[in-house]
Amino acid sequence: MLKRNRDATLAEAPPAKRTRPNQLDLLSSLSDEVILHILSFLPITSLSICQRISHRFHVLAGDSALWKRKYYSRWVWPRFRRAQHLRESGLLANGVNFGQRSSKWVGHEHLIENPQRTNWKKQYRLRHNWSKGLCRLTEVEVAQPLIPTVLVKLYKSVAFTADSSHGLRAWSTKDMKVCLASIALHPVTNADSEPAIPTAIAVGPYSITPNLFELAIGYETGDISLYTFNPSTWRFSHHLSYSATSYGAISALAFSSGYILALSQNQTLSLFRLSSNLESQSGESTLAPLQLITSLKASNILAPLSLSIRTSSSDVIAAVAYSFSQIGCGWSIGLQELRLNQQGDILGSRLATTIDSQFTEGPFNTLSDTEHLFKSHSTSARPKAKGAVTAFLTPSLSYTRPPTSLSYSHPYLLASHADNTLTMYLVVSTSRSLTIKTGGRLWGHTSSVSGVQVSDRGKAVSVSAQGDDIRIWELEDVVSTHRTSRRPRQSESSVQVNPENIKTQQTLSKLDKRGQMRNDDAKFIFEDVSHTLAKIRGVVGFDDEQVVVLREHDLGSQLLDCYDFT
Structure with missing residues (x-):
């Protein structure tokens, strides 16, 4: 075999150093201000x-x-x-009018409260990942088999869990493998030999010290315990326990602005107030026992339901959204508000339902002629003129099965259904009236939806019953789309969450086009799919950076999944 000439090999080799043409550098001599102005015209890529x-x-x-x-x-x-x-102010014709005033940062005011500490590139990347559903998935085991369902609540990047064996615990969503703090549960009427079984949890800011977190835990015995959590020292403190055994087990809780709204198993809705006691022996501000403001007995409240408390400049509004069955239009949703002044005095109670809005044709419109026809047809029997045609109205939104979950955060009211859809209602609450505008159907899921949560900023997260589909909704975009078109484009309604470190699609691609593969590969693939499907209980919570869900492992243990969008 002939050998290659060494001189020819050296001749074909590339030069050791690239020779660049003598070009004039025009950017190095420019100031930073000029370069920044030039860079402002470039796209993100x-x-x-x-x-x-x-x-x-x-x-x-x-x-x-x-x-x-x-x-x-x-x-x-x-x-x-x-x-x-916007059109009246003339800003639309002037293009992007960038400004520092918080009125121009609607929905994003929290980012400009301290602009020096805000990493705007990180915020842009975070918002971009939300819009594309890009995230990282981490999970931690929070309970072993034979343990009742773990209660989970997310608040300001801290996940709080409560169960009968481990008590109350705190987990950082940045490092889910380490438990930050824990404390035993302290019900009033619990026997020493039996573990305390929590049935409801709520989290909010501490009424005395805003930089602390306040947690309310409801028990099977009907008791309520209050804890504070210090995010700086990662420590829990137990403040008080309140006994309400006559109302039965606590099934739902809401906590905000020093008020607690509790729903018991015997359908009793109770509103409590927390007041500070400045005359303690230690000289520090402490909480006095809970003060029962009012208690309402419900006659037809069925799960699912949603409790909420919000404050305005002059009022405190406690609301409960629930589902009920109505003959002629199937399952509907009711909303009742309790209005209080800043001193805690009851101003009144108001009720609104979705029955009228289910018969309205246009999406997100006020009362129409169709609704008035339905009311007059159902409430009066006036004789009709000759030649008049009797209109038998059918509801535009009719559900034969109850919703799988409800979530209310003013002004958005969302319901998930077993028919792969969601329904969004807009709640209009003024000092004189409470109305629910016509609902709009949201499509995107390919299986039954088991849970949904919505925030007051117009973002919602829904989870399918099989657990393989988590979707993000921008409700403001949905409302604007519904107003311009009765049938919005499906691709713009929601975004599916796609964790980068989950390679389910790559695993499924191992399947041959003819369906032939090795037995060991088939076993691995089908075990991987069964581990994912039918395990997620529902949405636990979400904030600006992550979504937290609770699911069950095949062996019965409960896992806390955190989808991080940073």
């Missing part, structure tokens, strides 16, 4: 590439003020543009 040019461009292309303008143009301005007064 080009801006990210510029950060890899040099150390100087890495700093300039990552400037916080530059990404703040990008964030405003992409996420804040489209939302502000939908305001009703």
Whole structure:
């Protein structure tokens, strides 16, 4: 065999150093202010590439003020543009009117409260990942088999769990493998030989010290315990326990602004108030025992339901959303509000249902002629003129089965159903009236929806019953789409959560086109799919950075899954 000539090999080798043409560097002589102005016109993809040019461009292309303008143009301005007064103010014709006033950051005011500490590039990446459903999945085992269902609540990046064996625990969503703090449960009427079984949990800001968290735990015995959690020292403190055994087990709780709204098993809705006692022996502010403000007995409240408490400039509003069955239109949703003044005095109670809105044709409209016809047809028997045609109305939204879950955060009221859909209602609450506008159907899931949660900023998260589909909804976009079209485009209604570290699709791609594969591969694939399906109980909670859900392992243990979008 002939050998290759060494001289020929050296001749074909590339030169040791690339020779670059003598070009004039026009950017190095420019000031940082000028370069920042040039970079502000680049798209996001080009801006990210510029950060890899040099150390100087890495700093300039990552400037916080530059990404703040990008964030405003992409996420804040489209939302502000939908305001009703926009065309009257003339801002639409002037383009993107970037400003520092909080009125122009509608829905994002919390980001400009302390702009020096806000990482705007991180906020842009976070918002982008939400819009695409990109996240990382981590899980932690919170309970072993033969343990009742664990109660979980997410509040400000801390997941709180409560169960009869481990008590009350706190987990950081940034590191789910480590338990930050724990404390035993303290019911009043619990026997020493039997474990305390919690049935409801609620979290909110501490009424005395806002930088602390306040937790309310409801028990099977009807008791309520209050705890505080210090996020700086990672410690729990037990404050008080209240006995309400005559009402039965606590099935739902809501906590906010020093008020607790509790629903017991015998359908009794109770509103409590927390008051501070400044005359304690230690000289520190402590909480006095719970004060029962009012108690209402319900006659037809069925699960699922949703409790909420919100405050305005002059009122405190406690609300309960529930489902009920009505002859002629199937299952409907009711909403009752209790209004109080700042001193805790009851101002009145109001009730609204979705019965009328289920007969309305247009989405998210006020009372229409169809509703008035339905009311007059059902309440009066006036003689009709000759030649008049009797209209037999059928509901535009009719459900033969109860909703699988309810979530209410003013003004959004969401219900999930077993027919793969959700229904969104808009609640209008004024000082004189309470109404529920016509609901709109939301499509996107391919199986029954088991749970849904909504925030007051117009974002919602829903989970399928099989656990293989978690979707994110931007309700403001849905409302604007419904107003312009009766049949919104399905692709823009929701975004599916796709964890980057889950390779289920890659695992399924091992299947041959003809369906032939090795027996060991088949066993692995089908075990992986069965581990994912039919395990998620529902949405536990979500905030600006993550979604937390609770699911069961095949062996019976309960796992806490955190979908991190950072």
